[in-house]
Structures are given as structure tokens and as C-alpha cells.
Amino acid sequence: KAGVTQTPRYLIKTRGQQVTLSCSPISGHRSVSWYQQTPGQGLQFLFEYFSETQRNKGNFPGRFSGRQFSNSRSEMNVSTLELGDSALYLCASRKELNTEAFFGQGTRLTVV
Amino acid sequence: AQTVTQSQPEMSVQEAETVTLSCTYDTSENNYYLFWYKQPPSRQMILVIRQEAYKQQNATENRFSVNFQKAAKSFSLKISDSQLGDTAMYFCAFDLNTDKLIFGTGTRLQVFP
Numbered sequence: 466k467a468g469v470t471q472t473p474r475y476l477i478k479t480r481g482q483q484v485t486l487s488c489s490p491i492s493g494h495r496s497v498s499w500y501q502q503t504p505g506q507g508l509q510f511l512f513e514y515f516s517e518t519q520r521n522k523g524n525f526p527g528r529f530s531g532r533q534f535s536n537s538r539s540e541m542n543v544s545t546l547e548l549g550d551s552a553l554y555l556c557a558s559r560k561e562l563n564t565e566a567f568f569g570q571g572t573r574l575t576v577v
Numbered sequence: 578a579q580t581v582t583q584s585q586p587e588m589s590v591q592e593a594e595t596v597t598l599s600c601t602y603d604t605s606e607n608n609y610y611l612f613w614y615k616q617p618p619s620r621q622m623i624l625v626i627r628q629e630a631y632k633q634q635n636a637t638e639n640r641f642s643v644n645f646q647k648a649a650k651s652f653s654l655k656i657s658d659s660q661l662g663d664t665a666m667y668f669c670a671f672d673l674n675t676d677k678l679i680f681g682t683g684t685r686l687q688v689f690p
Contacts, residue, residue, distance in 0.1 A: 496676055498677070521675055521676060521677050557622070562676055563674060565624050566624070568621055568622035
């Protein structure tokens with residue numbers, strides 16, 4: 466059974482650009498969550514999607530957005546990149562509420 | 578606001594010994610789930626152990642066990658017979674039944690031979 470797949474693994478972008486990160490959950494999992502991990506702020510929840518609907522959102526500016534497709538794959542988009550957006554972005558999938566969250570290996574985004 | 582505190586930024590232990598990682602949390606809710614996740618240098622978060630707040634019995638998973646004290650809002654992780662492969666960042670987290678994990682700042686564990 467394939468795990469959670471995040472692409473790309475590494476990304477370098479320039480300030481002001483936008484970026485799209487992709488997450489393919491484990492087959493059969495309908496919930497996908499996104500987290501930002503930085504040395505200063507630690508792990509912070511971005512948003513969660515279930516069956517194409519955003520159910521929960523963290524305290525991030527509107528530059529951070531996401532969506533989920535009918536096959537449960539999810540994308541997150543960050544527009545007008547800032548240096549502070551440099552982070553490891555982790556995606557997690559769950560089969561249903563309160564079950565184990567399985568994480569991908571993350572996308573390391575560097576903004577220069 | 579819900580918070581998770583891990584007061585030990587770094588810990589070290591000798592191979593085969595036992596180590597305990599501390600975690601406290603703050604919530605006014607009564608129904609929630611607690612987790613310990615491990616993040617090795619490969620960056621992938623791996624679930625170590627899970628505890629439902631309504632269960633009084635402490636969860637165990639092979640060499641890993643927890644000491645869950647609901648009244649004290651404490652959730653420590655004990656690793657017995659430590660192995661070199663246990664070297665990683667360990668994160669305590671809880672979930673208020675919303676699929677939103679709230680993480681602590683992590684404890685870096687180093688296992689020495």
C-alpha cells in the first residue's frame with residue numbers, strides 16, 4: 466500500500482512568486498491536512514479537507530489556500546511568497562475522523 | 578486556547594536504557610486524543626503511540642508506553658530498551674476531535690551506543 470506522496474520534495478522560489486504543492490493521500494483516505502514546520506514556529510496547522518470541502522483552517526493569511534479533488538488528492542498554493550514562508554510543508558491523510566494521521570515526507574520550500 | 582508544552586528541548590540516553598519524555602497540555606475540553614509522533618532525519622512523521630482521553634488505561638506499543646494523567650494534563654512517553662534507531666525528534670500532539678493536530682515544540686532525543 467503506497468504511503469502519502471508529496472511532490473515536489475524540494476523547491477526554491479523567489480519572493481513575490483507563487484507556488485503549488487501537491488499531496489496524494491493513501492488510497493481510501495478522504496481527509497487531507499496540511500502543516501507548516503519551521504524552526505521558529507514549530508508545526509502549525511494550515512487547513513484540512515474532507516471530500517473536497519475545507520473543514521478546518523488555521524491562522525494563516527489568505528495567501529495560503531488549498532483545494533481537494535474528487536480523487537482526494539490535494540494541492541496547496543501560496544501566492545506572493547515571502548522569505549518567512551520558507552519551511553517544510555507536511556501533508557497528512559486519514560481514513561476518517563480520529564484515526565491515525567499518516568504523513569508524507571514533506572516539501573522543503575526555500576524562498577530567496 | 579489549546580496548547581502543548583514539551584519542556585525538554587533535548588534528551589540523551591544510552592542504548593538499552595530507559596528514557597522518559599515529558600508533555601503537558603492545556604484544554605478545557607473533555608474528549609480528545611493524544612499522540613506521540615517521531616520525526617527522524619528523513620523528516621517523515623511517524624506515529625509512535627496514541628491515547629484516547631476517555632480511556633484510563635495507559636497505552637503501550639512494544640517498547641513505548643505512556644503515563645497519562647488526565648487531571649494533571651500530563652502525557653509522558655517512556656521508551657524502554659532504547660535503540661540507536663530511536664534517535665529522532667519526538668512531538669507530543671493532541672486532537673480535539675477535529676482532525677487538527679496541535680503539536681508541542683518537540684524534544685530531540687539522541688541515543689548513544
